[in-house]
Amino acid sequence: MRPWIIACGVVVCLEVGGTPHTAIGAGYVEAGAKLYHERCAPCHGLDGKAPTPMAQAMTPKPRDHTDGAYMNQLSDAHIGQAIKSGGAAVGKSPMMPAQTDLSPQQIDDVVAFVRTLAVPPYRRP
Ligand code: HEC
Numbered sequence: 001m002r003p004w005i006i007a008c009g010v011v012v013c014l015e016v017g018g019t020p021h022t023a024i025g026a027g028y029v030e031a032g033a034k035l036y037h038e039r040c041a042p043c044h045g046l047d048g049k050a051p052t053p054m055a056q057a058m059t060p061k062p063r064d065h066t067d068g069a070y071m072n073q074l075s076d077a078h079i080g081q082a083i084k085s086g087g088a089a090v091g092k093s094p095m096m097p098a099q100t101d102l103s104p105q106q107i108d109d110v111v112a113f114v115r116t117l118a119v120p121p122y123r124r125p
Helices: 003-013 031-039 076-085 104-115
Strands: none
Touching: 031 104, 076 104
16 A cells, blocks of 8 residues: 555645645546556657657647646646547547546546646646
8 A cells, every 4th residue: 555655645745736635636646647657658658748659650649748838728627538538529639549447536647647747837727
């Protein structure tokens, strides 16, 4: 169980200005990182910059999650919807696959991790 304790610690440290008991939104960054590495990295890259050969072969290319100017304008709900139901559900490319087996908590976790990638950093409205 230890990794979860560490995960909670990380989340507390990353807390910037939200309500005290929330992580980033409703998600846990460490759990989200694990899911991201398993499910998103093949296209978006481990660092979120979409540098993989698979990504470069796609049109449109997978979104660069470090692009804060773009990513920080998206709401948690929008990102969650893109993850859960796929790109087409938010008017984007159907190449972005739906993750129908993820629980609402797991989706929140992935959103929380994606939020850590943006440069400049995401500020909760
Ligand atoms: C098979 C490759 C692939 C995988 C796997 C993938 N994506 Fe994507 N993703 C894409 C592509 C391609 C786009 C660009 C869609 C567009 O701009 O039309 C995209 C776009 C996005 C966007 C931007 C949506 C928007 O409104 O602009 C987000 C957020 C995102 N992906 C998150 C994720 C997350 C989180 C995962 C893992 C759960 C993931 N993606 C897995 C290919 C992928």
